[in-house]
Every structure is written in structure tokens, then in C-alpha cells.
Amino acid sequence: MxxxxxxxxxxxxxxxxxxxxxxxxxxxxxxxxxxxxxxxxxxxxxxxxxxxxxxxxxxxxxxxxxxxxxxxxxxxxxxxxxxxxxxxxxxxxxxxxxxxxxxxxxxxxxxxxxxxxxxxxxxxxxxxxxxxxxxxxxxxxxxxxxxxxxxxxxxxxxxxxxxxxxxxxxxxxxxxxxFNREDYIAALAASVERKLEGRKPPKLVASYHGMPRRYADEGDPYYRHCRMTSDLLQRRLGWEDGIIDTTFQSVFGSEEWLRPYTVEHVAELARQGYTDIAVISPAFAADCIETLEEINGEIRESFEHAGGKEFTYIPCLNDDxxxxxxxxxxxxxxxxxxx
Missing domain, CATH: 3.40.50.1400 (Rossmann fold)
Structure with missing residues (x-):
């Protein structure tokens, strides 16, 4: 048949x-x-x-x-x-x-x-x-x-x-x-320049989604990829060392996660006198709960509560x-x- x-x-x-x-x-x-x-x-x-x-x-x-x-x-x-x-x-x-x-x-x-x-x-x-x-x-x-x-x-x-x-x-x-493609880094840099209108803030916090530190210790390359993205973004923008800080958000549970934690770091920046910062999320291809609510909510509030004044969120690349x-x-x- x-x-x-x-x-x-x-x-x-x-x-x-x-x-x-x-x-x-x-x-x-x-x-x-x-x-x-x-x-x-x-x-x-x-x-x-x-x-x-x-x-x-x-x-x-x-x-x-x-x-x-x-x-x-x-x-x-x-x-x-x-x-x-x-x-x-x-x-x-x-x-x-x-x-x-x-x-x-x-x-x-x-x-x-x-x-x-x-x-x-x-x-x-x-x-x-x-x-x-x-x-x-x-x-x-x-x-x-x-x-x-x-x-x-x-x-x-x-x-x-x-x-x-x-x-x-x-x-x-x-x-x-x-994470290290020239066109991706160029698109990130253009989004920074567009949102900041050419202004260079005292600090740009590159906030990546977190993960337990143990995962990185066991061989996951995520931490290295994040640091490389931040470094390449800095070079593309032509900024000097020390302006871009790499941090990690969305900590869950009691384990030690990749540090520094974004929510703590922005508060520490405010206490150090950095009252004007911008935040970007290079690990997210689209704005979501972690960016629209966590960064613009909890993390912004942490910065402002510690004395911060100007908090600028740079949207994800989305459908640009x-x-x-x-x-x-x-x-x-x-x-x-x-x-």
C-alpha cells in the first residue's frame, strides 16, 4: 500500500x-x-x-x-x-x-x-x-x-x-x-549617542542579567562576554577608562551571584557623588520586565534614594x-x- x-x-x-x-x-x-x-x-x-x-x-x-x-x-x-x-x-x-x-x-x-x-x-x-x-x-x-x-x-x-x-x-x-560583532557594538553605541544626544555622563552603567557566580566558575563564558561587550562599547564611543561600569541585576535566591549588583552599585555611585548616571542593558535584545520595571523601578529608586538626581535609561535595541x-x-x- x-x-x-x-x-x-x-x-x-x-x-x-x-x-x-x-x-x-x-x-x-x-x-x-x-x-x-x-x-x-x-x-x-x-x-x-x-x-x-x-x-x-x-x-x-x-x-x-x-x-x-x-x-x-x-x-x-x-x-x-x-x-x-x-x-x-x-x-x-x-x-x-x-x-x-x-x-x-x-x-x-x-x-x-x-x-x-x-x-x-x-x-x-x-x-x-x-x-x-x-x-x-x-x-x-x-x-x-x-x-x-x-x-x-x-x-x-x-x-x-x-x-x-x-x-x-x-x-x-x-x-x-x-556580543563582539562590530555591527552590534556600533548599534549599541549609536543608541547611547542618540539617547544622550552626544552628552558623555560621568557614569554609564552597563547592567547585564545576573547569574550565580558558580556557573561562571564551572565554565560558563557569560561573564567574559559581558565584560568584552562593555570594553568594546567604550572603545567605539571613544570614552576613557572608568566611565562604563559593568554590573549585574535580577539576583534570585541566596547564592552568590556575579557582582557588582546593579541595585547596590547605583546607590554607591550616588553616595560617591555621581548624581548623574545613565543605564543601558546590553544583554537584552528587547525591553522587558527586567528593564521596564526593574531598572526603571527598583534600580532607579535605589539611586534616587541614595541621593542621585539624574537617571537616564537607554532603551534596548528592540526593532531599531x-x-x-x-x-x-x-x-x-x-x-x-x-x-
């Missing part, structure tokens, strides 16, 4: 371009937040404690209380018009801009979409959609300039798990981090044309021979 699919016309083979971001809850209500946080905090790449030790704490105390506080923070920044988080709005806009550029260059031979590591649209769902549309090759770009196990690696892990569900797996290329061009250039470097 001839299988049904052998008698059916197959879609024209395409190359898929799939970008991935961290994720977002579907809403800021308790159960939406709980589902999202449970998926996120159950990821062994994020929290690597043994399940017998971590899961009772997570399912008990943490997921009983944290959805309320996290939901309240999301509510402060929620895109009420579209009923979604800013990360979702921005990632969709990035995808649309990248799709337009990719189609202008490669036509209908490519399909461009996005997925989230946690929440919706899931990696499984989007990969399956691309395969069903005829994508026999996939270029996968996690939107994390600096590599970390808890970001780039877990995005790749999820893609590989999704591939395990496919009867006919497409070929896949995963993209390297782009220069950032879309960086993404397209990374894709170009990885799509060779496929289109």
Missing part, C-alpha cells in the same frame, strides 16, 4: 529563519503567572539544584507567593491595547522587520518566525508550523548577544527537544552569540533598523549554501 503522503504533492522546500526570545506570561493574573514561572523556574539550566531539593520549595512557597508580586510588576508595564507583554509586542515587531528584509533578499525561499523558550508561542508549536510549511532547513537565532547556559543553551535545548517530535527532521544551524540589520547579518553568516 502506498502511504498517503507519497501520493500528495509536497510543499516547495524552504529555509526557515527562527528567532527565539526568553518568553512571557499570557497574562498578569495569578494562574498565568504561575504557569509561566513554573516552566521557567523548573528549567535545570536556570536552577540546577536536584529536583528533590528544589521542587518542593518551588511548588510550595515560591509558586504560592511569587505569582502575585510578579503579576503586579507585569501589570505596571502591560500593553493593555494588545493584551500582551512588551516583550511579545517588540519581538513580533522585530520578526516583522526581519521578515521584510529577508524576503527582499531571498524571496519566498525563506520563512521567518519567532518562538519563546517559555510560554507562547512555544518552540514546539512554531517549529512544527515551519516544517508543515515545507522548511527543510532551519537557521535558529536565540536573541541573546552574550552566551549563557541559562539563555542561549536552554533555547537550543528546547529546539532539539522539539526536533525529537518530528518524523522528518529538518537540518538545523544554531547561531553563535554576537540597525538592530534588525545585525540580526540579518548573523543570519547571512549562517544561511550560506541554503538559499
Amino acid at each position: 502506498t502511504p498517503a503522503d507519497a501520493r500528495s504533492p509536497q510543499p516547495q522546500a524552504k529555509t526557515g529563519i527562527l528567532i527565539a526570545n526568553l518568553g512571557t506570561p499570557d497574562g498578569y493574573d495569578y494562574w498565568s503567572m504561575r504557569r509561566y514561572l513554573n516552566e521557567f523556574l523548573s528549567d535545570k539550566r536556570v536552577i540546577d539544584y536536584p529536583a528533590w531539593k528544589w521542587q518542593p520549595l518551588l511548588q510550595g512557597i515560591i509558586l504560592t507567593k511569587r505569582p502575585f508580586t510578579s503579576g503586579a510588576n507585569y501589570k505596571l508595564i502591560w500593553n493593555e491595547e494588545l493584551n500582551e507583554s512588551p516583550l511579545m509586542t517588540i519581538t513580533r515587531s522585530q520578526t516583522e522587520a526581519l521578515r521584510a528584509r529577508a524576503h527582499a533578499e531571498w524571496g519566498d525561499r525563506v520563512m521567518v518566525d519567532f518562538c519563546m523558550r517559555y510560554g507562547n508561542p512555544s518552540t514546539d508549536e512554531v517549529l512544527d508550523r515551519m516544517v508543515q510549511a515545507g522548511c527543510r532547513r532551519i537557521v535558529f537565532l536565540p536573541l541573546y548577544p552574550q552566551y549563557a547556559g541559562a539563555t542561549s543553551a536552554t533555547a537550543n535545548d528546547q529546539l532539539f527537544r522539539a526536533l525529537m517530535q518530528q518524523k522528518w527532521q529538518p537540518s538545523v544551524r544554531t547561531c553563535d552569540p554576537y 533598523p540597525a538592530h534588525v540589520e545585525v540580526m540579518l547579518n548573523v543570519i547571512r553568516d549562517n544561511i550560506g549554501g541554503w538559499v
Whole structure:
């Protein structure tokens, strides 16, 4: 007997371009937040404690209380018009801009979409959609300039798990981090100059998402990538040593994390007499809860409470044309021979 699919016309083979971001809850209500946080905090790449030790704490105390506080923070920044988080709005806009550029260059031979590591649209769902549309090759770009196990690696892990569900797996290329690319550094520098209108502040704090120091000690290159991004940004801006400080935010739990902590460092700067600072977040490809609420909320308040006066937040690159061009250039470097 001839299988049904052998008698059916197959879609024209395409190359898929799939970008991935961290994720977002579907809403800021308790159960939406709980589902999202449970998926996120159950990821062994994020929290690597043994399940017998971590899961009772997570399912008990943490997921009983944290959805309320996290939901309240999301509510402060929620895109009420579209009923979604800013990360979702921005990632969709990035995808649309990248799709337009990719189609202008490669036509209908490519399909461009996005997925989230946690929440919706899931990696499984989007990969399956691309395969069903005829994508026999996939270029996968996690939107994390600096590599970390808890970001780039877990995005790749999820893609590989999704591939395990496919009867006919497409070929896949995963993209390297782009923390030291000249075009990325140029886009960062341009965003600083644009926001500050050419002014050089006494201090520019480059605040990166934190991670337990133990992860770096065990071989994760994230800390080195962050320091290199800051150094390259300083050189591109033509600023002298000492103006850009590299710090880390979003500390969670009782372990020692990468230091200095942003929330403490900005307060110390104010106490030292630096009453005018700017803050940028080079590790985030899109503004999200950590930038729109944490930096513009908790971290700003810490600085002002310690005597700081002028606090300027420099937005993420988001869907800026220069950032879309960086993404397209990374894709170009990885799509060779496929289109």
C-alpha cells in the first residue's frame, strides 16, 4: 500500500529563519503567572539544584507567593491595547522587520518566525508550523548577544527537544552569540549617542542579567562576554577608562551571584557623588520586565534614594533598523549554501 503522503504533492522546500526570545506570561493574573514561572523556574539550566531539593520549595512557597508580586510588576508595564507583554509586542515587531528584509533578499525561499523558550508561542508549536510549511532547513537565532547556559543553551535545548517530535527532521544551524560583532557594538553605541544626544555622563552603567557566580566558575563564558561587550562599547564611543561600569541585576535566591549588583552599585555611585548616571542593558535584545520595571523601578529608586538626581535609561535595541540589520547579518553568516 502506498502511504498517503507519497501520493500528495509536497510543499516547495524552504529555509526557515527562527528567532527565539526568553518568553512571557499570557497574562498578569495569578494562574498565568504561575504557569509561566513554573516552566521557567523548573528549567535545570536556570536552577540546577536536584529536583528533590528544589521542587518542593518551588511548588510550595515560591509558586504560592511569587505569582502575585510578579503579576503586579507585569501589570505596571502591560500593553493593555494588545493584551500582551512588551516583550511579545517588540519581538513580533522585530520578526516583522526581519521578515521584510529577508524576503527582499531571498524571496519566498525563506520563512521567518519567532518562538519563546517559555510560554507562547512555544518552540514546539512554531517549529512544527515551519516544517508543515515545507522548511527543510532551519537557521535558529536565540536573541541573546552574550552566551549563557541559562539563555542561549536552554533555547537550543528546547529546539532539539522539539526536533525529537518530528518524523522528518529538518537540518538545523544554531547561531553563535554576537556580543563582539562590530555591527552590534556600533548599534549599541549609536543608541547611547542618540539617547544622550552626544552628552558623555560621568557614569554609564552597563547592567547585564545576573547569574550565580558558580556557573561562571564551572565554565560558563557569560561573564567574559559581558565584560568584552562593555570594553568594546567604550572603545567605539571613544570614552576613557572608568566611565562604563559593568554590573549585574535580577539576583534570585541566596547564592552568590556575579557582582557588582546593579541595585547596590547605583546607590554607591550616588553616595560617591555621581548624581548623574545613565543605564543601558546590553544583554537584552528587547525591553522587558527586567528593564521596564526593574531598572526603571527598583534600580532607579535605589539611586534616587541614595541621593542621585539624574537617571537616564537607554532603551534596548528592540526593532531599531540597525538592530534588525545585525540580526540579518548573523543570519547571512549562517544561511550560506541554503538559499
